[in-house]
Amino acid sequence: MTEVYAARRSLLRERCAAAGSDAALVSGGANVRYLSGGAPAGAVLLLGPRQDLLVCPTDPAADVTGTSRPADDLPLLVLPSPEGDPAVAGAERAAEAGARALAVEEHHLTVARHRALGSVAPRLRLDDLGPAVEQQRVVKDDEEISCLRIAAEIADQALGELLESILVGRTERHLALELERRLIDHGADAPAFATSVGAGPHSGRSGHVPTDRRVEEGDFLSVCLGACYRGYRSEIARTFVIGSSPADWQIELYELVFAAQRAGREALLPGAACRDVDRAARVVLESAGHGERLGPVTGHGVGLENDEDPRLAPSAMGKLDACVPVTVDPGVHLPGRGGVRIDDTLVVRPEADGGPELLTITTKELLAL
Amino acid sequence: MTEVYAARRSLLRERCAAAGSDAALVSGGANVRYLSGGAPAGAVLLLGPRQDLLVCPTDPAADVTGTSRPADDLPLLVLPSPEGDPAVAGAERAAEAGARALAVEEHHLTVARHRALGSVAPRLRLDDLGPAVEQQRVVKDDEEISCLRIAAEIADQALGELLESILVGRTERHLALELERRLIDHGADAPAFATSVGAGPHSGRSGHVPTDRRVEEGDFLSVCLGACYRGYRSEIARTFVIGSSPADWQIELYELVFAAQRAGREALLPGAACRDVDRAARVVLESAGHGERLGPVTGHGVGLENDEDPRLAPSAMGKLDACVPVTVDPGVHLPGRGGVRIDDTLVVRPEADGGPELLTITTKELLAL
Numbered sequence: 001m002t003e004v005y006a007a008r009r010s011l012l013r014e015r016c017a018a019a020g021s022d023a024a025l026v027s028g029g030a031n032v033r034y035l036s037g038g039a040p041a042g043a044v045l046l047l048g049p050r051q052d053l054l055v056c057p058t059d060p061a062a063d064v065t066g067t068s069r070p071a072d073d074l075p076l077l078v079l080p081s082p083e084g085d086p087a088v089a090g091a092e093r094a095a096e097a098g099a100r101a102l103a104v105e106e107h108h109l110t111v112a113r114h115r116a117l118g119s120v121a122p123r124l125r126l127d128d129l130g131p132a133v134e135q136q137r138v139v140k141d142d143e144e145i146s147c148l149r150i151a152a153e154i155a156d157q158a159l160g161e162l163l164e165s166i167l168v169g170r171t172e173r174h175l176a177l178e179l180e181r182r183l184i185d186h187g188a189d190a191p192a193f194a195t196s197v198g199a200g201p202h203s204g205r206s207g208h209v210p211t212d213r214r215v216e217e218g219d220f221l222s223v224c225l226g227a228c229y230r231g232y233r234s235e236i237a238r239t240f241v242i243g244s245s246p247a248d249w250q251i252e253l254y255e256l257v258f259a260a261q262r263a264g265r266e267a268l269l270p271g272a273a274c275r276d277v278d279r280a281a282r283v284v285l286e287s288a289g290h291g292e293r294l295g296p297v298t299g300h301g302v303g304l305e306n307d308e309d310p311r312l313a314p315s316a317m318g319k320l321d322a323c324v325p326v327t328v329d330p331g332v333h334l335p336g337r338g339g340v341r342i343d344d345t346l347v348v349r350p351e352a353d354g355g356p357e358l359l360t361i362t363t364k365e366l367l368a369l
Numbered sequence: 370m371t372e373v374y375a376a377r378r379s380l381l382r383e384r385c386a387a388a389g390s391d392a393a394l395v396s397g398g399a400n401v402r403y404l405s406g407g408a409p410a411g412a413v414l415l416l417g418p419r420q421d422l423l424v425c426p427t428d429p430a431a432d433v434t435g436t437s438r439p440a441d442d443l444p445l446l447v448l449p450s451p452e453g454d455p456a457v458a459g460a461e462r463a464a465e466a467g468a469r470a471l472a473v474e475e476h477h478l479t480v481a482r483h484r485a486l487g488s489v490a491p492r493l494r495l496d497d498l499g500p501a502v503e504q505q506r507v508v509k510d511d512e513e514i515s516c517l518r519i520a521a522e523i524a525d526q527a528l529g530e531l532l533e534s535i536l537v538g539r540t541e542r543h544l545a546l547e548l549e550r551r552l553i554d555h556g557a558d559a560p561a562f563a564t565s566v567g568a569g570p571h572s573g574r575s576g577h578v579p580t581d582r583r584v585e586e587g588d589f590l591s592v593c594l595g596a597c598y599r600g601y602r603s604e605i606a607r608t609f610v611i612g613s614s615p616a617d618w619q620i621e622l623y624e625l626v627f628a629a630q631r632a633g634r635e636a637l638l639p640g641a642a643c644r645d646v647d648r649a650a651r652v653v654l655e656s657a658g659h660g661e662r663l664g665p666v667t668g669h670g671v672g673l674e675n676d677e678d679p680r681l682a683p684s685a686m687g688k689l690d691a692c693v694p695v696t697v698d699p700g701v702h703l704p705g706r707g708g709v710r711i712d713d714t715l716v717v718r719p720e721a722d723g724g725p726e727l728l729t730i731t732t733k734e735l736l737a738l
Contacts, residue, residue, distance in 0.1 A: 081665055104480075106484070107480075108479060109479060111478055111479070111483045111497075112475045112497075113476075128481075173553050177549065177550045177553060184542050296450055296452055313452070
């Protein structure tokens with residue numbers, strides 16, 4: 001695995017050189033992990049003119065969980081005091097190593113830290129690295145995709161077990177906590193994000209924070225969860241009906257959102273414009289009069305972060321590539337009544353390979369529980 | 370309650386005016402909540418030359434949890450698209466309102482966002498607000514302290530219930546998850562931070578991430594948890610022995626850390642220098658030869674954030690005031706063997722009022738479970 005991280009770093013180093021910077025300081029947490037294999041929170045990675053250096057506020061060896069370890073060949077600098085700023089120490093080392101221009105992630109560094117860098121290394125020119133590492137992370141390799149496959153399987157298992165248990169009378173909060181416990185049971189490092197459970201009028205709301213609302217007969221129940229496995233984050237959402245017979249409006253709304261989600265999934269192909277994939281799902285809901293109720297995106301990339309590039313939105317630029325994992329997650333929420341959200345994690349694949357690979361395989365039939 | 374937030378804002382406004390800024394843009398999440406009463410994630414608060422304005426990426430009314438709501442008298446601007454930057458919109462409004470100098474939180478704003486502010490409002494001078502709001506938050510009012518009191522009570526209850534259950538054979542991860550479920554059961558909005566459970570060789574490590582290590586007879590078991598109640602965060606840590614009879618080294622180490630923690634608590638008085646409180650606890654452990662094993666701090670402020678000013682550390686500046694809630698949390702970890710951490714949340718009170726008010730009341734006797 002070590003070579004993988006070294007290869008990622010040399011690719012980034014080439015891009016920096018081409019942009020006129022002979023060193024780069026990576027401070028975005030997921031970016032540092034992508035290029036180093038893993039590091040304690042707050043660590044920064046220096047791509048120096050001579051050698052790379054991982055600057056850590058605490059000793060990575062002290063991390064006994066082993067879910068995130070730096071590559072063995074990567075030199076480490078552990079700060080004597082956790083109160084020091086690894087970015088400042090990194091800039092000092094870059095200057096000592098003779099760097100003239102250091103590219104930093106201006107979208108991650110605060111103004112105050114950026115100024116601190118400037119003052120410890122006044123002769124060092126600070127350039128903007130921009131989202132270079134984020135862009136490098138968009139297309140995943142087989143190792144990354146297999147981590148996502150496992151993360152999706154874990155989420156499917158946790159969700160499947162929940163469906164076998166009694167739901168009526170339990171609160172959104174407790175269902176969310178139980179799902180998170182089951183994610184851990186099945187081997188997740190952690191939940192990929194805060195599990196969302198919405199019952200009745202809360203169902204279908206994106207990012208709904210679970211409340212003490214109890215599940216009742218006749219409710220829509222929507223659940224959104226994901227597992228983090230070796231840093232890679234899956235996402236799945238399903239909506240169910242509580243009780244034996246769904247109401248007509250529930251069946252209608254479910255079929256509509258399902259049709260939109262399927263249209264989005266079917267539009268996932270290499271070369272497809274991100275905005276066209278969004279359009280495919282959005283138009284189904286708009287034509288049914290739900291246009292103004294829709295969120296700004298109908299899907300997004302997943303990987304080391306739960307919400308990364310690309311974005312599937314009307315204003316999104318760019319096209320999809322093969323081996324890009326994305327979610328397709330349209331939903332409609334009717335204020336006061338509730339709604340439906342259906343969300344899968346998929347990997348973009350060429351038609352020749354059978355088209356998009358579905359990672360979250362829990363059924364999307366409307367289940368009455 | 371609305372007056373409270375208005376009063377906090379006018380105090381900050383006066384400080385900005387004194388510093389020569391006729392407007393301020395607050396973007397730190399806890400700072401925005403402190404001054405507005407509550408806001409969705411990503412919201413920023415503009416203290417304008419004419420009126421205040423809370424700029425939200427999403428409609429706060431959509432937050433059905435009700436744990437965080439803006440004060441009723443605070444004008445709202447909800448961005449049409451969540452992809453817009455509330456800080457940029459706030460800067461535009463400040464310029465439109467005729468502001469000449471806008472103080473921003475350079476320790477929260479990234480360089481990229483700061484530049485975006487400058488480009489939408491080129492004639493607006495951007496000053497640094499610095500940690501003005503953080504400083505304003507250090508001394509708590511009665512309302513804040515009663516929220517912390519409840520948050521501490523919730524953590525005591527969750528911990529107390531765990532102690533009544535069987536521990537041997539269960540993993541650190543499961544114990545941590547159960548504690549978090551119990552926090553919610555007892556009315557916490559959420560855990561105040563990731564619950565830490567360390568068994569055997571992991572015990573006594575600060576911020577230990579729970580693993581699949583199972584609790585065994587003869588282990589030290591250290592647990593660190595806290596509840597978030599109405600945004601206010603308690604913290605408590607205790608260490609137990611598993612099995613009927615602690616080993617001599619366990620009793621010795623426990624009594625030592627307990628003596629250090631008591632010394633720290635007893636040093637908490639208005640006017641005491643933060644570094645002297647740290648010293649009181651640290652010297653006990655240093656004199657026993659554990660100096661180089663100690664962390665950089667032996668306590669810290671708590672409130673809307675789990676780790677805020679003041680810091681109890683050798684290098685800390687400043688003195689304690691009355692009504693400042695802090696933790697006292699020394700610990701010693703012996704590599705390969707484990708260790709002890711004892712942590713309470715207290716409020717600094719004058720001796721005339723009986724000295725420091727202990728909020729976390731779970732016993733600190735060495736319990737053999």
